[in-house]
Amino acid sequence: MTGTLTAPAALPGWTTDPAARAAARLDRSGFDPGSDPDAVVVAGSVDEVAAVLAHANATGTPVVVRGAGSGLSGGAVAGAGSIVLDLSGLDRIVEISPADEYAVVEAGVITADLDAAAAHGLRYAPDPASLAISTIGGNIATNAGGLRCAKYGVTRDSVLGLDVVLADGRRIATGRRTVKGVTGYDLTGLFVGSEGTLGVIVGATLRLRPAPVATATLAAWFDGIEPAAAAAAAITAARLQPSVAELLDSACLTAIADAGGPAPRGGAFLLVQTDGFGADAEIDAVRAVVEPFAGSGSGSVEVAADPTGAEELLVTRRAGLPALERLGRVLVEDVAVPRSRLAEAVGEIAAISDRSGIRIATMAHAGDGNLHPILVLEPGRELDEQVWACAGEVFTTALRLGGTLTGEHGVGLLKRRWLRDELGDDVVDLQQQLRAVFDPRGVLNPGKAI
Incomplete structure (x- = not known):
């Protein structure tokens, strides 16, 4: 059957070309479904999206929606018997409204492109580490976070309304263009983070925010990851609210240095930014909180002298995952x-690494408690049971500490086996019933999320 699905009429983006199918098989999670999808459709319009879904619904064919393929939980992997619906061609910024501080965009717009286009003293606040390649639709589907989420929230906090194509090809609009609005159930919030299981997001009305008049940046180096994490928690306890608070352990710093980045100056690194009219005063208060935890060497806590230096520090943080990917296969967790x-x-994660013998490099959005323990496997190693057991210990630890399986990457394919541990049977069953209301034939991203 592979590659032999019949295309619906008048659908120029449909292809069963082997190279196209192979390219659409994986996302950045590294999970391999073991076979290629049967067909790929690069949609050129919302009409084509609707045609694909109507066809899939009528034939009972699974559809996997894809943006940039930058997801880390296996939500966009696709194997035999499925159609990949690629939305990267829906890349128009339809409208920027400076007066009302919103943007209307199609799902395939690259996140960084929207931030750059906002102008008018505005910006799009969510900034995932993959902002240079990830799409707005993918960010909405996973409710992505990012470096600035400590102050500005995750993607959901910037979504005012959505344009969605339902599983049977019908089109709906949810939400509004106003900052407030409580008419009816919050379907917009329901679709955000639904991982392509309730409908296909083809457009969005997004809240823009004033670009800060000033930004201040602090870099601190520590003897180890635990005092660095304690310093981050102390910032919150001091009732300070930085816009960015990012943490990297020694494994991340060493990988960055080996990839051509700066040499590490300690066993852990904390990057903090404050913004707004009081940015300088607030960064001074942050410094006073952090210094007692920092390493003993001279210059262990520094405030960047200029915007260039601040940007270099941010580049160092964003280089963490690519540097680790050079070392072998990675399994990126998101508790x-x-x-x-x-x-x-972070102390318990380090102990898990020691017990299992599997290298775990940890980076974190420390401002909101979101950790990315990254299992770094030797080249050629598969995701075997020992690896999954190690990951399971990380998840169990997060839940025991009052946390969650995923802060921003989504459940996808990789975390479903632990879903009931967090949510419980009744909640999972209710969510599955809700999913069936939107997609009774089960064609939207089957086997993922819930």
Whole structure:
């Protein structure tokens, strides 16, 4: 059957070309479904999206929606018997409204392109580490976070309304263009983070925010990851609210250095930014909180002298995952814990690494307790049971500390086996019933999320 699906009429983006199918098989999670999808459709319009879904619904053919393929939980992997619906061609920024501070975009717009286009003293606040390649639709589908989420929230906090094509090809619009609105159930919030299981997001109305008049940046180096995490928790306890608080352990710093980045100056690194009219005063307060935890060497806590230096520090943070990917196969986890328990979490993750013999490099959005323990496997190693057991210990630790399996990457394919551990049977069953209301034939991203 592979590659032999019949295309619906008048669908120029449909292809069963082997190279196209192979290219659409994987996302960045590294999970391999073992076979290629049967067909790929690069949609050129919302009409084509609707035609694909109507066809898939009528024939009972699974559809996997794809943006940039930058997801880390296996939500966009696709194997035999499925159609990949590629939305990267829906890449128009339809409208920027400076007066009302919103943007209307199609799903395939690259996140960084929207931020750059906002102008008018505005910006799009969510900034995932993959902002240079990830699409708005993918960010919405997973409710992506990012470096600035400590202050500005995750993607959901910037979504005002959505344009969605349902499983049977019908089109709906949810939400509004106003900042407030409570008419009816919050379907917009329901679709955000639904991982392509309730409908296909083809467009969005997004809230823009004023670009800060000033930004201040602090870099601190520590003897180890636990005092660095304790310092991050102390910032919250001091009632300070930085816009960015990012943490890297020694494994991340060493990988970055080996990839051509700066040499590490300690066993862990904390990057903090404050913004707004009081940015300088707030960064001074952050420095006073952080210094007692920092390493003993001179210059262990520094405030960047200029915007160039600040940007270089941000580049260092964003280089973490690509540097680790050079070392072998990575399994990127995405747990979150209450911020007061961040230091405890990183200590237990280090102990899990020691017990299992599997290298775990940890980076974190420390400002909101979101940790990315990254299992770094030797080249050629598969995701075997020992690896999954190690990952399972990380998840169990997060739940025991009052946290969650995923802070921003989504459940996808990789975390479904632990879903009931967090949500419980009744909640999972209710969510599955809700999914069936939107997609009674089960064609949207089957086997993923819920």
